[in-house]
Amino acid sequence: AQSVTQLDSQVPVFExxxxxxxxxxxxxxxxxxxxxxxxxNQGLQLLLKYLSxxxxxxxxxxxxxxxxxxxTSFHLRKPSVHISDTxxxxxxxxxxxxxxLIFGKGTTLSVxx
Amino acid sequence: xxxxxxxxxxLVTQMGNDKSIKCEQNLGHDTMxxxxxxxxxxxxxxxxxxxxxLIINETVPNRFSPKSPDKAHLNLHINSLELGDSAVYFCxxxxxxxxxxxxxxxxxxxxxxxx
Numbered sequence: 001a002q003s004v005t006q007l008d009s010q011v012p013v014f015e016x017x018x019x020x021x022x023x024x025x026x027x028x029x030x031x032x033x034x035x036x037x038x039x040x041n042q043g044l045q046l047l048l049k050y051l052s053x054x055x056x057x058x059x060x061x062x063x064x065x066x067x068x069x070x071x072t073s074f075h076l077r078k079p080s081v082h083i084s085d086t087x088x089x090x091x092x093x094x095x096x097x098x099x100x101l102i103f104g105k106g107t108t109l110s111v112x113x
Numbered sequence: 114x115x116x117x118x119x120x121x122x123x124l125v126t127q128m129g130n131d132k133s134i135k136c137e138q139n140l141g142h143d144t145m146x147x148x149x150x151x152x153x154x155x156x157x158x159x160x161x162x163x164x165x166x167l168i169i170n171e172t173v174p175n176r177f178s179p180k181s182p183d184k185a186h187l188n189l190h191i192n193s194l195e196l197g198d199s200a201v202y203f204c205x206x207x208x209x210x211x212x213x214x215x216x217x218x219x220x221x222x223x224x225x226x227x228x
């Protein structure tokens with residue numbers, strides 16, 4: 001069975017500062033990895049995904065994430081955040097034979113000026 | 114053009130009532146899901162249907178019954194509502210691919226409040 005741990009429940013940051021949201025996963029099989037964003041009172045939107053190949057994946061809104069197999073991590077980064085990035089961010093994993101996503105508990109990113 | 118839509122968006126009801134939430138997708142996908150997001154924003158899979166057949170049925174009280182009349186629709190019926198059922202319920206859909214990868218598209222959610 002897979003599990004996902006998001007190491008920070010809340011990350012406050014000032015506008016234009018860099019940010020890293022940490023995600024570790026555990027699985028005995030190969031997995032796909034995802035980051036989703038949820039803006040207040042909205043559904044989930046896919047930010048980026050790792051399926052295979054290059055370990056550095058780029059997503060929408062200037063976000064990127066790096067897959068590290070040895071550390072079983074998939075941290076999300078952005079070099080300069082905006083107020084509009086304030087949202088809940090979810091890391092998720094899915095094994096290659098499965099269908100359902102297993103989510104972490106989410107990280108609240110709060111960007112202030 | 115909404116890809117995955119849910120009705121209603123908000124649902125407030127009394128304990129003991131029976132209610133349904135509807136989901137429709139116009140993406141032509143063959144797999145649909147229900148996820149529950151609790152008050153701490155934790156998301157968990159409840160059910161999944163592929164081509165109208167139930168393929169995932171997590172440990173959910175049998176008061177919850179999904180129904181898929183066709184590939185484009187997945188409804189969730191909840192009997193004898195309890196306070197603990199208060200949550201946001203998300204529908205999602207995806208297309209099974211030969212490679213196994215299938216991006217899931219989520220609906221806007223239905224916020225259920227049980228009083």
